[in-house]
Amino acid sequence: MSTSVALAVLAAASLGTYAARSGLILLLADRTLPPFVERALANVGPAVLAALTVSLAFGDGGVGAAALAELAARGIAAIVAAWRRDLIWTFVAGMGTLWLLTAVA
Numbered sequence: 865m866s867t868s869v870a871l872a873v874l875a876a877a878s879l880g881t882y883a884a885r886s887g888l889i890l891l892l893a894d895r896t897l898p899p900f901v902e903r904a905l906a907n908v909g910p911a912v913l914a915a916l917t918v919s920l921a922f923g924d925g926g927v928g929a930a931a932l933a934e935l936a937a938r939g940i941a942a943i944v945a946a947w948r949r950d951l952i953w954t955f956v957a958g959m960g961t962l963w964l965l966t967a968v969a
Contacts, residue, residue: 933965 897905921938941958948954 929969930966933962933969936965937962 937958940961941954944957945951945954
């Protein structure tokens with residue numbers, strides 16, 4: 865595929881995405897949403913964040929040494945999070961464990 869064709873495909877996809885999103889926004893701009901829809905939309909952000917977190921944490925499903933080091937680091941981080949209830953301690957324990965096990969393996 866040439867560069868000009870790739871740029872044309874990128875531009876077409878960008879314009880299509882923009883048209884789809886802006887069309888919905890412009891269509892609903894002067895209307896109020898029903899209360900049950902507004903309540904449901906309040907849960908979209910946390911649900912997306914949870915889905916991204918789970919897919920990043922358990923996405924590839926490998927069983928090599930790196931995957932075992934990541935699993936051990938997650939376990940240590942979970943224990944420290946439950947014990948200390950502090951994000952900094954959780955991060956330090958999890959990353960320290962990951963770096964240590966990665967350097968050893």
